[in-house]
Amino acid sequence: MFPIITSVVDILGKVVLVRASLDVPVVRGKVIDTLRLDASIASIDWLQKAGARVIVIGHAGRFNETKKISLEPMSNYLKKYIPHRFISSHIVDPKSIKIGEVVLLENLRTDAREEKGSIDFAKELVQGVDMYVYDDIATAHRKHTSTYTMIGMVPTYAGISFSKEIESFEKITKNKKSPTLAIIGGAKLETKLVLLKKMLSSYDYVYVGGIMANTLLQAKGYSVGASVVELVSHETDDMQYILKAQNLILPTTVRVQYGLWNLFKKNVSIDHVPDGSVIVDIPHKAIQKDIGVYIAQAKTIVWNGPLGWYEKNAFAGTCFLAKAIHSAKVFSVVGGGDTTAVLKRHNMLSYFSHVSIAGGAMFEYITKGTFPMLEK
Numbered sequence: 001m002f003p004i005i006t007s008v009v010d011i012l013g014k015v016v017l018v019r020a021s022l023d024v025p026v027v028r029g030k031v032i033d034t035l036r037l038d039a040s041i042a043s044i045d046w047l048q049k050a051g052a053r054v055i056v057i058g059h060a061g062r063f064n065e066t067k068k069i070s071l072e073p074m075s076n077y078l079k080k081y082i083p084h085r086f087i088s089s090h091i092v093d094p095k096s097i098k099i100g101e102v103v104l105l106e107n108l109r110t111d112a113r114e115e116k117g118s119i120d121f122a123k124e125l126v127q128g129v130d131m132y133v134y135d136d137i138a139t140a141h142r143k144h145t146s147t148y149t150m151i152g153m154v155p156t157y158a159g160i161s162f163s164k165e166i167e168s169f170e171k172i173t174k175n176k177k178s179p180t181l182a183i184i185g186g187a188k189l190e191t192k193l194v195l196l197k198k199m200l201s202s203y204d205y206v207y208v209g210g211i212m213a214n215t216l217l218q219a220k221g222y223s224v225g226a227s228v229v230e231l232v233s234h235e236t237d238d239m240q241y242i243l244k245a246q247n248l249i250l251p252t253t254v255r256v257q258y259g260l261w262n263l264f265k266k267n268v269s270i271d272h273v274p275d276g277s278v279i280v281d282i283p284h285k286a287i288q289k290d291i292g293v294y295i296a297q298a299k300t301i302v303w304n305g306p307l308g309w310y311e312k313n314a315f316a317g318t319c320f321l322a323k324a325i326h327s328a329k330v331f332s333v334v335g336g337g338d339t340t341a342v343l344k345r346h347n348m349l350s351y352f353s354h355v356s357i358a359g360g361a362m363f364e365y366i367t368k369g370t371f372p373m374l375e376k
């Protein structure tokens with residue numbers, strides 16, 4: 001782990017390149033989820049006040065030669081908190097930047113070289129730069145130009161947000177305190193099999209909700225009606241390990257929609273899910289019954305993925321779980337875009353010790369215990 005930027009004393013007049021977390025959803029030119037941008041402000045603000053000449057870089061989306069995504073909407077949001085110039089280019093002459101000035105450059109991924117780890121592109125980006133501050137946890141698992149190749153080309157430091165993320169990740173992996181509880185929700189079980197296996201082998205209890213729970217319940221022989229399930233082979237070694245794990249906890253009661261156009265709702269035992277009904281959430285009494293005692297006893301809780309059908313506004317289970325964790329006074333880390341969006345909507349982000357903006361990088365760190373950039 002490289003040192004945090006706030007440990008540097010001699011900043012005045014230095015040209016500092018900051019890799020910020022700018023990949024956020026934009027609708028009709030407006031940012032609709034500001035969590036990552038908000039996390040990026042602290043480092044930039046500190047550098048500006050310290051008198052650095054600050055160049056901010058970042059990305060949005062993937063490279064697309066015909067449809068290029070601009071960072072201008074992100075710039076418009078950040079201007080409320082950080083006065084800066086937006087330049088529609090990847091390169092700026094450092095000599096043109098004044099002491100205490102901030103310049104935000106255009107989306108790195110409008111250049112195909114960014115995702116290829118190009119050494120030539122890296123040299124262009126660090127030309128005239130005194131130090132590099134990495135502050136984008138969400139891409140830390142990638143071997144791209146700005147996330148890997150540039151590390152160490154000039155003195156490299158961790159940003160404030162990045163440093164907090166790594167510190168929190170270590171508290172849920174190598175330095176976690178028992179008893180431990182992991183809660184995994186949402187969908188895409190096939191992409192999370194390795195993660196789930198890792199959690200089952202390293203955590204005392206693992207509770208699964210969302211569409212992944214539907215899939216696992218069906219694999220265990222339960223009828224889930226017309227609920228959404230994923231096509232995942234039950235015969236792989238990873239899947240067999242998960243299904244046989246003694247510390248895997250699945251919902252015992254679910255909330256279903258049923259009848260004409262699914263107009264009716266009720267709570268039912270997982271043994272009696274009606275044919276044609278759809279599981280949409282986990283009722284609070286079931287959460288209390290299934291894992292209430294584990295939440296109360298836990299010293300470490302990590303949670304990623306909503307428990308209910310996010311797209312159907314089924315938030316009750318997720319919100320109850322947040323309140324239960326908050327009441328437990330436990331060290332807790334929550335992550336995942338859908339999960340944090342629900343919690344932010346209900347003013348519950350403050351219920352957790354740490355809210356991660358890492359996305360898939362959080363899974364990478366949990367399963368591997370490091371990032372490629374940290375091993376250079």
